[in-house]
Amino acid sequence: MARILFVGGGARARGLATELLAAGHAVRMTTREESGRSAIEAAGAECWIGTPDRIASLRYALENVTIACWLLGTARGTREELAALHGSRLAFFATQTIDTTVRGLLYEAAGCVEADLLENGRALIVTAGAYNEIPVQVLKADPADEPAWRVAARGALDGLLEGLSSAPSG
Numbered sequence: 001m002a003r004i005l006f007v008g009g010g011a012r013a014r015g016l017a018t019e020l021l022a023a024g025h026a027v028r029m030t031t032r033e034e035s036g037r038s039a040i041e042a043a044g045a046e047c048w049i050g051t052p053d054r055i056a057s058l059r060y061a062l063e064n065v066t067i068a069c070w071l072l073g074t075a076r077g078t079r080e081e082l083a084a085l086h087g088s089r090l091a092f093f094a095t096q097t098i099d100t101t102v103r104g105l106l107y108e109a110a111g112c113v114e115a116d117l118l119e120n121g122r123a124l125i126v127t128a129g130a131y132n133e134i135p136v137q138v139l140k141a142d143p144a145d146e147p148a149w150r151v152a153a154r155g156a157l158d159g160l161l162e163g164l165s166s167a168p169s170g
Contacts, residue, residue: 001025002066002161003101006045007052007093009071009108012143014043016150020157021045030061052085055092067104067160068097069153070125073111073118074143082113086121094128104160105129106153108139135163 003026006013017027017040027045031037032053040047050057052072062068070093072085094105107125109118122138129136137160141152 002164003028003064004157005048005061005065005068006030007058007061007068007070007072008075009069010074011039012146012149012153013069013071014039014045015146016153017043017045019150019154028061028065030058052089052093053081055089055096058093059096062096062100062102065100065102066164067106067157068093068102069106069108069157070121071106071108071139073108073113073139075111075113079114079117082117083120086113086117087124090121091124091128094125094132097134098132103134103164105134105136106139106156106160107136108143110140111143135160 001024004020006029013029020027021044028048029040029045030048030050031040032051037047048061050061070090075082075085105125107122109122126136137156139153139156141149143149
């Protein structure tokens with residue numbers, strides 16, 4: 001059993017959370033506002049009020065998390081706001097995983113966010129993962145095709161989890 005944190009993802013992530021919960025995992029999902037709580041809890045996940053616009057609001061959401069997922073490929077905002085989400089805020093979030101229970105990172109590198117910003121985020125998370133010796137999976141499935149996205153996301157998460165179970169114990 002693993003605890004998986006979803007930052008972003010909306011309805012797609014709630015559908016994936018339902019599958020993960022049925023498989024025995026614990027899921028924590030973030031929402032920017034209290035109004036998002038009921039949908040998250042209806043899916044069976046734990047709700048965390050926090051926003052990637054203020055990374056400090058997510059710091060304690062990492063508590064007891066095994067895999068952290070940055071699912072913001074369909075985020076909306078100005079180019080500057082989106083550049084920060086897939087740049088400086090993502091970088092700071094990755095540094096917050098140091099000295100935590102996080103043992104895997106999943107980054108969504110597809111969606112309506114401009115391709116250069118997603119590529120910047122992909123390169124950043126791969127570099128951060130290598131530096132911190134945390135395995136990374138990059139999700140490139142089109143979020144507009146929710147069934148295919150969910151299969152790809154589940155496969156990426158399963159790959160991270162399998163890597164954890166096959167890692168030598170210390």
